[in-house]
Amino acid sequence: MQRFRSNFILLSIFLMSFVIIAGCVQQKPLEKLGLITTTGLDMEGKNKLKGTIVVQKFDPMTTQSSTKVITSVAKTSKGLRQQENLQSNQRLVSGQLRSVIYSRELAEKGIIQLVDTLNRDAAIGNMVYLTVADGSASEILQIEKAKNENVNLGTYMYNLIKQNVEGEQILSPTLHEFNHNYYDIGKDPVLPILKVQDQDVVITGVGLFSDDRLVDELEKKDFFYLKILIDKYKAGSQEIGFKTEELKKLIVKDANYTKKPIYSKIFITIDNIRSKTKIKLVDKKNLRYKVEVNLDSRLLEMTEALDLGKPSSVKLLQVRMNNLMEKRIKKLLQRFKKLGIDPIGFGNEYEAHLRGRVISKEEWDKQYKRVIFDVHVNNTIERTGVID
Numbered sequence: 001m002q003r004f005r006s007n008f009i010l011l012s013i014f015l016m017s018f019v020i021i022a023g024c025v026q027q028k029p030l031e032k033l034g035l036i037t038t039t040g041l042d043m044e045g046k047n048k049l050k051g052t053i054v055v056q057k058f059d060p061m062t063t064q065s066s067t068k069v070i071t072s073v074a075k076t077s078k079g080l081r082q083q084e085n086l087q088s089n090q091r092l093v094s095g096q097l098r099s100v101i102y103s104r105e106l107a108e109k110g111i112i113q114l115v116d117t118l119n120r121d122a123a124i125g126n127m128v129y130l131t132v133a134d135g136s137a138s139e140i141l142q143i144e145k146a147k148n149e150n151v152n153l154g155t156y157m158y159n160l161i162k163q164n165v166e167g168e169q170i171l172s173p174t175l176h177e178f179n180h181n182y183y184d185i186g187k188d189p190v191l192p193i194l195k196v197q198d199q200d201v202v203i204t205g206v207g208l209f210s211d212d213r214l215v216d217e218l219e220k221k222d223f224f225y226l227k228i229l230i231d232k233y234k235a236g237s238q239e240i241g242f243k244t245e246e247l248k249k250l251i252v253k254d255a256n257y258t259k260k261p262i263y264s265k266i267f268i269t270i271d272n273i274r275s276k277t278k279i280k281l282v283d284k285k286n287l288r289y290k291v292e293v294n295l296d297s298r299l300l301e302m303t304e305a306l307d308l309g310k311p312s313s314v315k316l317l318q319v320r321m322n323n324l325m326e327k328r329i330k331k332l333l334q335r336f337k338k339l340g341i342d343p344i345g346f347g348n349e350y351e352a353h354l355r356g357r358v359i360s361k362e363e364w365d366k367q368y369k370r371v372i373f374d375v376h377v378n379n380t381i382e383r384t385g386v387i388d
Contacts, residue, residue, distance in 0.1 A: 052071045
């Protein structure tokens, strides 16, 4: 009986403590919070930051939401938050942050301190998208006012990046991926570059980083080759152009087709691309790498009528495509080597051959200068997708 009474007392104390603790938990009614969905950071003078945020606000009377753009100036990210709260009638929280924009000026100076602030905020998930503005971040986030439309720019920015990642147009630029590539010796981050065109935000390039500093930019025509080297294609598409002489043997000689082509070159589009790239260090002493790219694709469209009814014709087209892709990839890799950046991760492969020894960044930077690339592309056209 005494034991039962003791257990009952302990249980009562536990339940009372639970009720007290539950009552002390800070309540967060949605209508009292301003949800930050997107934030932009610029340099403001010599030692200050300019922050621009898009805040989603809920009206409990109408069950509708609206957005507000707030701009502030401070020396630190936390200082920006304090200034932003002074301009809001709702407490600002970052739990719904979906994208961050850094100005080109900031990106060229280095952004790791600002990225580290995101890492230290427990409310921010590691799937937040990081981007770079071609000019200023505030210009991008102010287009909502310029257009005078009730556009949820935070959602728009998130969907702009997400659908292009899912459509295999760009590499995923999440906070997790940036951290992984930055802290991993032998690999550098890449982030999409945004620009305002006709009062809309568009992706115009891919920023190449050395550590946390933006050093160069890839144009759209090279997105495809960068993704092939870093990631797998599952169902992508790509336009490829050839000089007319290269495919002259395949051109259909038929009166039904125009004798004066619209284009000065022959362009084809391949889709349903599935790729797999193997990078192997074949000569450790001379740092020679074999880069083997295997592609399966479907020929979807041609700007010139090509006779692809024979296996030999399809084979010739595949050879031409392989040669062109190999040249483009080699040119891209030599560009990376000249810049001293390694977005592909050749340093990772080198370290894997050191039998457990960890290399320093300085050591890899020195070794990277003498790397040799052997590139081989094997593209198989499974279907032409057109009537031959």
